[in-house]
Amino acid sequence: MLKDTLLSLSQNDRFREFVLQNKIARSASRRFVAGELLDEALHAALALNKQSIQVALDLLGENVESEQDARNVTQDYISALDLVAHTNLEANLSIKLTALGLDVSRDLCEENLDAILEHGKQHNIFVCIDMEGSDYTERTIEIARRAKQRYAEVGTVIQSYLYRSRADVEGLCDLSVRVRLVKGAYQEPQSIAYQQKREVDQSYVESMKILLARGNFPAIATHDEEIIKEACAFVRDHGISKEAFEFQMLYGIRRDLQEKLVQQGYNMRVYVPYGAQWYPYMMRRMAERPANLMFVLTNLLR
Ligand code: FDA
Numbered sequence: 001m002l003k004d005t006l007l008s009l010s011q012n013d014r015f016r017e018f019v020l021q022n023k024i025a026r027s028a029s030r031r032f033v034a035g036e037l038l039d040e041a042l043h044a045a046l047a048l049n050k051q052s053i054q055v056a057l058d059l060l061g062e063n064v065e066s067e068q069d070a071r072n073v074t075q076d077y078i079s080a081l082d083l084v085a086h087t088n089l090e091a092n093l094s095i096k097l098t099a100l101g102l103d104v105s106r107d108l109c110e111e112n113l114d115a116i117l118e119h120g121k122q123h124n125i126f127v128c129i130d131m132e133g134s135d136y137t138e139r140t141i142e143i144a145r146r147a148k149q150r151y152a153e154v155g156t157v158i159q160s161y162l163y164r165s166r167a168d169v170e171g172l173c174d175l176s177v178r179v180r181l182v183k184g185a186y187q188e189p190q191s192i193a194y195q196q197k198r199e200v201d202q203s204y205v206e207s208m209k210i211l212l213a214r215g216n217f218p219a220i221a222t223h224d225e226e227i228i229k230e231a232c233a234f235v236r237d238h239g240i241s242k243e244a245f246e247f248q249m250l251y252g253i254r255r256d257l258q259e260k261l262v263q264q265g266y267n268m269r270v271y272v273p274y275g276a277q278w279y280p281y282m283m284r285r286m287a288e289r290p291a292n293l294m295f296v297l298t299n300l301l302r
Contacts, residue, residue: 002287002290002293003287003288004187006283006284006286006287006293007186007187007283007284007287008187009283010279010280010283010284010287011280016279019279020276020279029278029282031252031292032250032251032253032273032278032281032282032285032292033060033251033273033274033275033278033281033282034251034272034273034274035274036274036275036276036278037274038059038076038079038080038083038274040274041057041080041272041273041274042083042087042089044251044272044274045057045089045091045272046087046089048270048272049089049090049091051258051259051262052262052268053258053262053268053269053270054090054091054092054246054267054268054269054270055089055090055091055092055269055270055271055272056092056093056094056128056248056269056270056271056272057084057091057092057093057094057272057274058093058095058130058271058272058273058274059073059077059080059095059099059273059274059275060273060274060275060277060278060281061073061096061099061275061276061277062096062098062099062132062277062280063098063099063103064098064099064101064103064104065103065104066104067101067104067105067108070099070100070101070104070108070109070112071101071112073099073100073112074100074112074115074116077093077095077116078116078119080093081093081116081119081123081125082119082123084123084125085125091125091272092125092126092127092128092269093116093120093125093126093127093128094127094128094129094130094271095113095116095127095129095130096129096130097109097113097136097139097140097143098132098136100112100113100116102136102139106139106143109143110146110147113129113143113147114147114150117147117150117151117153117154118151120151120154121151121152121153124153125153126153126154126155126178127151127153127154127155128154128155128156128157128178128180128219129143129144129147129154129155129157130156130157131156131157131158131159131182131184133186133187133188134162134186134192137159137162137164140156141156141168141171141172144156144172144177145172145175145177148175148176148177154177154178155177155178155179155180155216156172156178156179157179157180157181157182157221158172158180158181158182158207159182159183159184159185159186160181160182160183160184160194160200160201160203160204160207161183161184161188161193161200161203162184162188162192162193163192164192165207166203166206166207169181169207169210169211169215170210172215173211173214173215173216176216177216178216178217178218178219179215179216179218179219180218180219180221180248181204181208181211181218181219181220181221181222182221182222183200183201183204183222183224184200185284185287185288186284201224201227204222204224204227205227205230208220208227208230208234209234211245212231212234212235212238212240212244212245213238213240215245217244217245217246218245218246219245219246219247219248219269220245220246220247220248221247221248221249221271222247222249223250223253223257225257228247228257228261231247232264232266242266242267243267245267246266246267246268246269247261247266247267247268247269248268248269248270248271249268249269249270249271250270250271250285251270251271251272251273253285258270
């Protein structure tokens with residue numbers, strides 16, 4: 001119930017404006033967001049690299065409504081690629097297709113994506129296409145598959161709460177497309193998505209095993225300790241190298257577990273979001289865990 005309310009509010013323009021103007025909410029957002037500027041993201045990324053944790057940089061922003069905005073975001077992503085290359089940061093890039101203009105036109109979005117991937121190719125930097133709400137699932141997978149025919153260093157995300165996820169994972173494995181497996185962060189109806197945590201987890205574990213057994217350097221992106229233990233046991237029992245996959249977590253979440261996995265010799269990558277458009281991202285993090293809402297409210301009341 002609270003989760004649904006927070007996810008609905010994440011799409012509410014008036015509430016977004018109210019929160020974005022609020023200084024205290026902005027400072028509370030730093031719990032999950034590296035900052036509003038690329039330099040701040042660099043600072044956070046360098047600190048993680050020092051702890052032997054790799055980074056996925058994510059410029060926040062989604063659902064841009066004009067061609068010019070989509071081109072501006074594309075340039076910002078390209079600047080992030082340049083920064084990674086010039087600073088030798090252990091980082092790759094995560095992008096959202098609706099930030100590249102998918103709501104304006106698919107051609108525009110693919111043109112912008114090509115510009116980013118071309119730039120990524122020059123620097124040999126991997127680019128992951130994030131998965132958004134289910135209106136975009138089919139198009140995102142199609143675009144990722146097409147991009148993979150032209151660029152080696154591109155992958156996408158599969159959400160285990162969707163009934164279709166297992167078939168998508170198998171299809172992407174067949175094409176050697178790199179997959180980041182997540183549970184899914186949006187509000188989806190029962191007609192297409194599991195609603196119970198137990199079912200989402202079970203679907204996650206099924207897809208995870210397929211990816212670990214035959215995926216192309218999959219990313220097991222979760223903070224769920226039980227699932228992480230199951231992944232570790234699965235690779236040990238099947239003789240799969242720790243070098244063949246990576247764990248991923250979100251900035252500011254379960255730092256203890258991030259460090260522990262690094263100490264155990266696993267690859268760990270942390271998703272570092274930055275930018276002025278942090279509102280929907282922060283609302284999704286609060287929807288995942290009510291304690292995060294309490295954290296923000298406590299700051300607001302201080
Ligand atoms: P689950 O929600 O079951 O939580 C398991 C445990 O993890 C909790 O008990 C708690 O201890 C901890 N935890 C989880 N979320 C927390 C939070 N917000 N704050 C504090 N503790 C928390 N989604 C999507 O739809 N598209 C995408 O492209 C991505 N990309 C992405 C990248 C990376 C690197 C990660 C880790 C996640 C995503 N996600 C995503 C988000 C994902 O779908 C999911 O919503 C979150 O990861 C939370 O799910 P968990 O797997 O952690 O499990």
